[in-house]
Amino acid sequence: xxxxxxxxxxxxxxxxxxxxxxxxxxxxxxxxxxxxxxxxxxxxxxxxxxxxxxxxxxxxxxxxxxxxxxxxxxxxxxxxxxxxxxxxxxxxxxxxxxxxxxxxxxxxxxxxxxxxxxxxxxxxxxxxxxxxxxxxxxxxxxxxxxxxxxxxxxxxxx
Amino acid sequence: xxxxxxxxxxxxxxxxxxxxxxxxxxxxxxxxxxxxxxxxxxxxxxxxxxxxxxxxxxxxxxxxxxxxxxxxxxxxxxxxxxxxxxxxxxxxxxxxxxxxxxxxxxxxxxxxxxxxxxxxxxxxxxxxxxxxxxxxxxxxxxxxxxxxxxxxxxxxxxxxxxxxxxxxxxxxxxxxxxxxxxxxxxxxxxxxxxxxxxxxxxxxxxxxxxxxxxxxxxxxxxxxxxxxxxxxxxxxxxxxxxxxxxxxxxxxxxxxxxxxxxxxxxxxxxxxxxxxxxxxxxxxxxxxxxxxxxx
Numbered sequence: 001x002x003x004x005x006x007x008x009x010x011x012x013x014x015x016x017x018x019x020x021x022x023x024x025x026x027x028x029x030x031x032x033x034x035x036x037x038x039x040x041x042x043x044x045x046x047x048x049x050x051x052x053x054x055x056x057x058x059x060x061x062x063x064x065x066x067x068x069x070x071x072x073x074x075x076x077x078x079x080x081x082x083x084x085x086x087x088x089x090x091x092x093x094x095x096x097x098x099x100x101x102x103x104x105x106x107x108x109x110x111x112x113x114x115x116x117x118x119x120x121x122x123x124x125x126x127x128x129x130x131x132x133x134x135x136x137x138x139x140x141x142x143x144x145x146x147x148x149x150x151x152x153x154x155x156x157x158x
Numbered sequence: 159x160x161x162x163x164x165x166x167x168x169x170x171x172x173x174x175x176x177x178x179x180x181x182x183x184x185x186x187x188x189x190x191x192x193x194x195x196x197x198x199x200x201x202x203x204x205x206x207x208x209x210x211x212x213x214x215x216x217x218x219x220x221x222x223x224x225x226x227x228x229x230x231x232x233x234x235x236x237x238x239x240x241x242x243x244x245x246x247x248x249x250x251x252x253x254x255x256x257x258x259x260x261x262x263x264x265x266x267x268x269x270x271x272x273x274x275x276x277x278x279x280x281x282x283x284x285x286x287x288x289x290x291x292x293x294x295x296x297x298x299x300x301x302x303x304x305x306x307x308x309x310x311x312x313x314x315x316x317x318x319x320x321x322x323x324x325x326x327x328x329x330x331x332x333x334x335x336x337x338x339x340x341x342x343x344x345x346x347x348x349x350x351x352x353x354x355x356x357x358x359x360x361x362x363x364x365x366x367x368x369x370x371x372x373x374x375x376x377x378x379x380x381x382x383x384x385x386x387x388x389x390x391x392x393x394x395x396x397x398x399x400x401x402x403x404x405x406x407x408x409x410x411x412x413x414x415x416x417x418x419x420x421x422x423x424x425x426x427x428x429x430x431x432x433x434x435x436x437x438x439x440x441x442x443x444x445x446x447x448x449x450x451x452x453x
Contacts, residue, residue, distance in 0.1 A: 011183070012183040015181070015182070015183045015186070016183075019180060023178060023180065023181060027178045032174050032177030033177065033178075035178055036177075036178040039181045040181050040185065040186065043181060043186055044186055045391065047186060049391075062390075065358065065359060065390060065391075065392075066391055068330075068358075068359045069359055069360040069391060069392045072359065072360045072362060093165075093166070093169060094166055094169050094173065095166055098163075098166050098167075098170065099170075106333075107330070113167065114167065114170070114174075117163075117164050117167035117168065118167045118168060118170045119171060120171075130328050131327070131328060131358075132307075132327040132328050133327070136327060145163060148163045149163050152163060152166075
């Protein structure tokens with residue numbers, strides 16, 4: 001797609017602004033491998049549809065959904081639990097059961113709890129991304145934390 | 159003693175960051191910015207055969223178009239019910255020869271909803287569950303409407319027609335697969351199920367096959383899938399998949415919501431959700447009419 005240097009510069013600035021949180025959102029949902037890949041796909045789509053995207057009110061949320069669509073295109077895969085094992089040594093306090101427990105949450109619960117408690121997003125920002133009410137976010141987050149605690153406690157007690 | 163869950167999640171960030179490096183503009187350049195998604199130009203709707211270029215005739219054409227679509231929709235509903243031997247309310251086939259249309263003053267513009275598409279067949283082997291025993295006879299179970307936030311907006315209106323509404327915000331296909339599986343396991347599926355999903359993300363042939371695996375025609379005589387509307391990149395492809403379902407599943411019929419929603423007054427500014435009471439009632443009336451519940 002041919003673009004002027006000015007447009008290209010504007011798009012590069014857009015990527016710098018949107019990419020970190022878009023990547024965090026997709027990683028929270030799909031894990032680091034598929035999440036990053038989906039980020040590349042979503043931003044590639046943004047490049048191709050740049051004219052249209054400039055009019056979108058919430059481009060981050062829009063591209064998140066494009067990324068979701070991309071993941072589904074290359075196949076719905078389980079959260080790659082194994083990819084975290086290499087990092088266990090770097091985080092000795094991190095329970096090896098945490099990621100498997102996250103993988104057992106619903107997609108929505110996992111996305112919300114990781115965005116809020118791993119990446120430090122506000123509940124309002126998550127609500128904007130997912131286009132749901134803040135109260136729904138809070139509900140999912142509390143349920144996710146309860147499930148994680150139950151599962152980690154059970155595993156640790158065994 | 160391991161750290162609390164919240165503390166562990168905080169530590170997880172470093173691990174995630176280590177495995178998901180930032181995507182830069184140069185990274186995108188190196189991938190040649192290939193489009194890997196469905197091109198949006200694949201619109202499911204043919205150009206309006208009625209035309210819309212003469213303002214003086216626009217209103218008349220809109221009413222005629224709406225009447226034509228409703229007539230076809232009602233006709234399909236009657237034919238569908240005749241084919242499978244209607245068990246719903248009402249004499250004979252369960253639907254009167256004429257069915258009251260939604261508020262005629264609520265005029266909308268529509269394209270021809272009965273667009274032909276290449277027929278495809280799902281190629282999946284979805285999981286099927288054992289149905290639990292239930293004490294509620296099949297014919298007495300309430301119709302179920304499953305959907306996302308669009309349907310959620312009209313929940314009270316649908317409930318007034320007797321639907322059990324299982325709708326939630328940001329719903330994805332996976333949620334519906336699980337929900338239908340659960341409803342069947344619980345013995346809650348009746349003769350009529352309405353499904354309206356695809357607004358929030360792609361619904362693949364595999365997803366649709368997995369849903370239908372738990373809606374077999376010998377248990378659920380009438381499954382209505384509604385097409386979706388919205389300026390989102392997956393909508394056209396989802397609709398293409400939805401409209402081919404009747405070719406694979408004899409108990410499936412399609413409600414062409416996309417065509418009716420395009421110029422529906424009373425939608426929210428996002429062009430997707432139902433904002434006004436009239437729009438919500440129109441949506442519920444349509445579903446109730448399609449399924450033969452509204453007479």
